[in-house]
Amino acid sequence: MRVTIDEDSCIGCGLCVEECPEVFEMDDDKVRVKTGGVAGDVADSCKGVAENCPAEAIQIEN
């Protein structure tokens, strides 16, 4: 599973970093993806975060 963020849409709320620190990290007021490929429990956590992102800025490709 591959995770990307639309940086133009991200509002920097920090939810994804809080919920899934294995994958997301803050970079100034925006978030960046630390890793290209995600699997297992972390992938499940990522999917939940993507659904809850208030800006719908997280894209997931299987």
Ligand code: SF4
């Ligand atoms: S949850 Fe969405 S809007 Fe909030 S920091 Fe993460 S990518 Fe940005």
